[in-house]
Structures are given as C-alpha cells and as structure tokens.
Amino acid sequence: MTATLSQPVTGVSHSALVLNATYEPLCVVPVRRAAVLLLSDKAETVTIGDGFLRSARHTIPVPSVVRLNRYVKVARRRNVSLTRRAVFARDGWRCVYCEGPAETIDHVMPRSRGGAHIWENVVASCARCNHKKNDRTLTELGWRLKVPPAAPKNPLWCVLGHRTPDPRWAVWLTAA
Template sequence: MTATTSQSPGGVSNSALVLNATYEPLCVVPVRRAAVLLLSDKAETVTPGDGFLRSARQMIPVPSVVRLNRYVKVARRRNVSLTRRAVFARDGWQCAYCGGPAETIDHVMPRSRGGGHKWENVVASCARCNHKKNDRTLAEMGWRLPTPPAAPKNPLWCVLGHRTPDPRWAMWLIAA
C-alpha cells in the first residue's frame, strides 16, 4: 500500500493513536500498522487523517485514531523509559542550567562519583554548560537547578512517550 494525500501538502501523518474497545488510549503505532489492523478487521477508524492509503485493489482513508474491536487487557508499565529524546522532551528541549537550547544530557551527580543513570539524576544540557560542569557536582560549581529532575508522572507518557500528540488525538487523550 502506498500513501498519497489530497489535503496535506506536507504528506501523510506517520502515526496513529490506538484506542482499546472501551476508547481508552493504548499506544501510538505507525500508520501502516494501523492500516493492517483496519484491513484485518481488528480495528475501525474513529478519526481519519489526511489523505488515502492506496493499493492496486483498495483505497482507505489514512487513519489518525483507530479503535480495537475487542477489548485488550494491558499490563501498564509503571516506569517511563529513560532515553535522550525523552529527557529533552521532559525538559522542554532547554538546558537545565542556562535555559538555552539543549544538545546533550548531563548527569547532575557525575557517574564517576556514584551518580546513577536515572530520571532523578539526568537533565538536558547545552554543550557549553555540560563541558563547563565537566566532572563536578552542582555544589562545586555553585550552580542550582530551578526544579529537581524527576521521572514523568503524567500517565500519557506511557501512551505517547516523547511524541508530540497530533491535535486530532486531543479528545481521546484528555480522558487518560
């Protein structure tokens, strides 16, 4: 199947929100995976996206939100995976020290001094501040963090992760 669009000049959105049969948000999948769910009658389109997916025999609207036809019991992860992109998203893509654009991540308590690689010890940083801080603690530098780093608490992080949600998903994400 190939994707074409008649409404969006930038192309087709590359992901779709999957809802459980009870309309509870489950996860975000690539549009191709959502199309497979639709074509195998495992899901139905709730909100169409821009454009169409075409094959030699069929044409379906690009799905933006799909709902599973059967309820799926999902064990919820309690922790959000710690990745560079997730740290940048949590910190708003800004350096925790100077507020400039973030380029790297920094361990507040350096790992060489016993600091762990965990949400409470990692912040987004610009290269200049990271290099300047080097292998020192905040106390040695005389620096303070405006807010202490912490793992994301919002339950939507388990569904969206670091992604910026499509505006068409808003109605389904508010309830989560």
C-alpha cells in the first residue's frame, strides 16, 4: 500500500504509539508503519489521529495509538542511547551553565583531560559558554552545576527516546 496523508496537519506528530496486547507501551513508529500493522491485521486502532491515509483500495483514519493483537515479549534495554538530541531533551534544551538556549554539547571533564563520553559527563551548552569553558574544568573556572548530569532513569525513555509525546498518548504513558 502506498499511502498518503490526505490532510497534513502542521504541528501534529506523524508518529504512532504502539502498545503490546497488554496495553503496555512498546515503541513509537511512523504512521505508515502503524498503517501496515493495521492492514495486515497485526494491530488494531486504539486512538485515532488527525486526517486519513488513502490508497487505491483503502481509506483509514490516521492512527495515533495502536495495540498489537498478539503479545510480544521484548527484552528491555537497560541503557538509553547517548545522542546529542537526547542530551538536549534531558537538559530541557537549555544551557546548564547560563540557562540560555542550548546549541552544543559539552564534556564537563574535557575529553582531552581524560573525560569520558558518558551521560554523567555530557551536558547541553550554549556556544558562548562552551567556547568560554574551552578545555578547562568547572573548578578552574569557578563554575558549578545546579544538577549533576546523569543518564535518564525513567523507563519511558526506552519507549519515547528524545521525542515529545503526542498529548493523545498521555493515558497510555502514565500507566507505564
């Protein structure tokens, strides 16, 4: 099926939340992947989104939440992947030093001084603070972090990653 969105809606996510047969959140997939699950009878629509998907033979409402018809046992990842976008999301898209808009990531203990590229050593930073800090430690500058950086602990990070959840998913994500 080659599907197209008949009514593209600006500001609305074109992703769908996938629930296990037990209504446990599993992952987020593109709307087209959710449509394939629906059309192959592997899932059912739980919550409808905005618009319709149309093909030569089918017209279905855009799914926002789908539930798999069969239970899928999933091995949970213990660690959340460290990506630039995930660091920005964890730090609220703000510079941890001056609270301005974040543009870069910074290693609290510079890598040139043995700092590792791990959650506990990476923070979001504005370009000005990152340039000012350069290759120095916070102690050398007299700076302090309000909150020490850490890996995200919320299990929803494994489902959503750095995505901002669609408000229609709230009932399923709060139960997780």
